[in-house]
Amino acid sequence: MDWFIHRVAASPRYSSSLKEIEDLWTLDDVLSAHIVLDMYELLDFRCQER
Amino acid sequence: MGYSVLMPTSLPTQEVTIGGVQFRLTALGSKKGTRVLTRLLNLAGPSVEALAGQDERAVMSALGSLFARLSPGDLEFFDSEFGETTEIMREHGYVRLAKLSPLDRDALWAANFGDMFSWLKSCIDLNFASFLAGVGDIARPASPAKTSAQSP
Numbered sequence: 001m002d003w004f005i006h007r008v009a010a011s012p013r014y015s016s017s018l019k020e021i022e023d024l025w026t027l028d029d030v031l032s033a034h035i036v037l038d039m040y041e042l043l044d045f046r047c048q049e050r
Numbered sequence: 051m052g053y054s055v056l057m058p059t060s061l062p063t064q065e066v067t068i069g070g071v072q073f074r075l076t077a078l079g080s081k082k083g084t085r086v087l088t089r090l091l092n093l094a095g096p097s098v099e100a101l102a103g104q105d106e107r108a109v110m111s112a113l114g115s116l117f118a119r120l121s122p123g124d125l126e127f128f129d130s131e132f133g134e135t136t137e138i139m140r141e142h143g144y145v146r147l148a149k150l151s152p153l154d155r156d157a158l159w160a161a162n163f164g165d166m167f168s169w170l171k172s173c174i175d176l177n178f179a180s181f182l183a184g185v186g187d188i189a190r191p192a193s194p195a196k197t198s199a200q201s202p
Contacts, residue, residue, distance in 0.1 A: 005080055022081035028180045029058050030080045 008033045013040060061135075066172050069165035071158070072139035073147075075176050078131070083177055086131050090174065093124060117167050132173040 008030055009018040021030065061077045078086060094116055120128075130148070137144035138158070150158065159166045 002081070002084065004084060023079040024061060025058050025080045026061060026077045027080050027083040027087065027177065031181065 004034075005030060007037065011037055013037065062176070064172070064176050066169075068168045068172070069162055071165075073169060073172070074137045074139075074144055075132075075173055076135040076137075078135055078177050082131060086128070087178055087181065089124070089127060090178070093119065117170070128170055128173075132170065136169070136173065 005018070005021055008014055008025075009016070009021050011033075013036070014021075014033060016025070025033075061079065063074055063076045065072060065074050067073070077083070133148035134146070136147040138147055138150075147155075
């Protein structure tokens with residue numbers, strides 16, 4: 001399991017398929033998506049804390 | 051829910067001229083990119099930080115020592131992976147490097163290993179420059195905070 005790619009593919013925040021992410025996204029694109037997902041997770045966590 | 055603005059539909063390309071031959075490089079997709087980067091990092095080992103340095107000479111030096119350690123299998127691996135995403139200009143337009151006949155490949159690289167390494171370096175730059183720059187930030191120790199002199 002390639003968690004690096006599957007995390008983005010499994011996220012409801014992105015609609016690209018696993019195949020599209022594997023073939024049409026660069027490593028930089030996936031890294032950027034991780035940063036975005038990290039940010040959303042942090043925001044969700046802070047909202048739940050309130 | 052989807053954010054189409056963040057969804058790439060094509061891979062970036064870059065044109066370079068090496069040894070008088072025009073190359074068009076296309077970035078690897080993330081799956082292949084991950085595989086190639088993993089192999090590269092395994093090979094580079096401690097020189098990863100130098101690879102990630104801002105100094106072009108340091109990068110070339112690190113790549114030079116990396117290439118010196120390449121086994122025939124490593125070379126074949128990188129040649130095969132990057133060859134699939136590299137095209138070279140011929141009389142009738144671009145031709146994929148991986149599709150060249152063994153004779154044409156020999157004519158391109160034989161006695162031109164410097165050009166071959168320049169091509170590999172260009173491929174690495176296109177695919178991993180941002181990542182390596184990030185590694186550089188991580189690998190370089192943070193500069194110590196300035197402290198004012200204190201008397202005992």
